[in-house]
Amino acid sequence: MAWSDYKICDLCGDAKVFYDANILDERYCATWGEPSDYDPIGLKAICGKCNKTHEVVIAPRAALAEIKGESHD
Numbered sequence: 001m002a003w004s005d006y007k008i009c010d011l012c013g014d015a016k017v018f019y020d021a022n023i024l025d026e027r028y029c030a031t032w033g034e035p036s037d038y039d040p041i042g043l044k045a046i047c048g049k050c051n052k053t054h055e056v057v058i059a060p061r062a063a064l065a066e067i068k069g070e071s072h073d
């Protein structure tokens, strides 16, 4: 299957996480496709190898901006 048919690991960017070519939910498609009437969902996924040493965490954007030293206008 083609590389583009998969959700790619958000950490290493070098591994397929799951097959997503048959996911037709507009909210999911808006995360990577053409502009749509739907807001893209927030979705992060990591591969099995990265999952052994990392985990996905949900945090407020403002808190992350502060950690990164970014100003939040």
Ligand SMILES: [Zn+2]
Binding pocket: 009, 010, 011, 012, 013, 014, 015, 046, 047, 048, 049, 050, 051
């Ligand atoms: Zn990975």
